[in-house]
Amino acid sequence: MNRPIIIGAGISGLVAALELEKAGYFPIILEATNKIGGRVKTDVINGTPLDHGFQVLLTAYPEAQHYLDYDQLDLINFLPGSVIFDKKEMRKIGDPLRDSSFLWSTLFSGIGSLRDKLLVLFLNRKLKKKSIKAIFNEAEISTATYLRDFGFSDGMIHQFFQPFFAGIFLEKELSTSSRMFEFVFKMFSTGNAAIPRRGMEAIPLQLVSQLKRTDIRTNSAVRELDGNTIKLENGETLSSNNIIVAVSPELIGLKSDRSNAHKWKSCVNLYFEIKESVLQKPIIGLVPDKSLLVNNVHYVSDVFGKAEKAMLSVTVVTDELIADEVLEREVRAELLLHCNIQAGKLVKSYVIKKALPNVNGVQYEPTPEDVAIRTGVHCCGDYLANGSLNAAMASGRVAARMVK
C-alpha cells in the first residue's frame, strides 16, 4: 500500500498518524528538527523540567481526554485561582467552589466589586451549561467587548481578566474572539490547568509511544511539495497519494487562505533562580499592568516539588524585538518593584516568535473543506481552528479521516 506521508511531528501531525494507524495505514512522518513535539518542548536542567514557553494542558479539553492517558502523564494541577501582584502586595483570587481556601481571600481581595464576583459565578454557571457546539456557533466579538457587555467593572477587567487572558491569548488588548474566551473559561471551570510531572513534552512523547506502525524521520526538512512529490532539503524525494501537511503550508511553498502566514503572536519565557518562593504553591501570579513587560510568573519549584534551588518562570507577552540584556534588566527591575521578587541567576530564556497563530474566525475544529488542499493533499495544525493543543489534535483527526 502507498504509505501516507505526514510533514511535521507537532501535536497535529502525531494525532494524524494515530488516526491513520487506526484506519490500517503505515504512515511516515517527516520532521525538520531532531525532536518531535513541535511547539511543545521541554529542557531538563538540574532535574527540573523547563518548558519552552509557559503552557498548560486544560484537562477538560475533549480531544486531550480522548488521545491522552492522564494518569500516565502524572499531571500536576495548578490551584484554581491566581495571585495578583498589586504594588508589592499579593492578593489571592480564585474559585471558592473548587478550593475553599479561596473563599475569604476572593471576597476580600479588593479585586473587583461584589457584583463582579457574582457575575463570575453567573458566567461560570452559564458556561458550564453551554455546549461547546453552542459556544463556537456564537457571533464573534472581542473578549474585551464581551467582558464589558457582560457587566464586569473596569477594575475587574484590568486587574484580573486582562493579565490572566493576555497570558493565555498572548496578546494584551484581549482582541481575541469571544468564542475562544468562552471555550477557555469553560475548560478552566470544568477541569484543571495542569503540567505533566516530566514537563509538557511528555504529551507528544506519550502520543509517539502509542504509534506502532509509523516511521518517524527526524532531521528531514521538507523544502517543497510539487504535485504529490515531496522534495527534502537533503535532496531526497518521496511520493505518496496521501500527504498531510502538518506545518504552516507557506513553509513548504504552498498557498492556503487560512494559514495566516506571518501573523503570529510571540512571547519570551525567562527562568531565574530565586532564593525562596513567595507563593509556596503551584499558582499563577499575575502582574496587572499592561505597560509592563512581565505578564505572569509561577515558581517551577512549587510545581515540580523539591529542587536544589527555587526557580521562577516569567512570561513576557511582546511582539517587539528587545535586546536580550535590555529585556533581562527590565524584567529583573519589574519583578523587584512590582512583585518584591529578587531574581537570581538567569538559567534560561526562550524567545518564541511563532507561539500562537492569530486566527480569524475561530472554530472548534476545521471543516473537511478547510483541510483540503488538493486531491491527496490535506493539511492540519492549530492555525486552522484556534491556537490550542485541543485544536491541534482535532485538526489532525479531521485531516487523517480525509485520507482514502
Ligand SMILES: Cc1cc2nc3c(=O)[nH]c(=O)nc-3n(C[C@H](O)[C@H](O)[C@H](O)COP(=O)(O)OP(=O)(O)OC[C@H]3O[C@@H](n4cnc5c(N)ncnc54)[C@H](O)[C@@H]3O)c2cc1C
Ligand atoms: C509559548 C506557548 C504557549 C502555549 N500555551 C498553550 C496552552 O497553555 N494551552 C494550549 O492548549 N496550547 C498552548 N499553546 C499552543 C500549542 O502548543 C499549539 O497549539 C500546538 O503545539 C500546535 O501544534 P501543531 O502541530 O499545530 O504545530 P507545531 O507544533 O508548530 O508543529 C509543526 C511541526 O512541523 C515541523 N516543521 C516545520 N517546517 C517543516 C518542514 N519544512 N519540514 C518538516 N517539518 C517541518 C516543526 O518542526 C514542528 O515540529 C502554546 C504554544 C506556545 C508556543
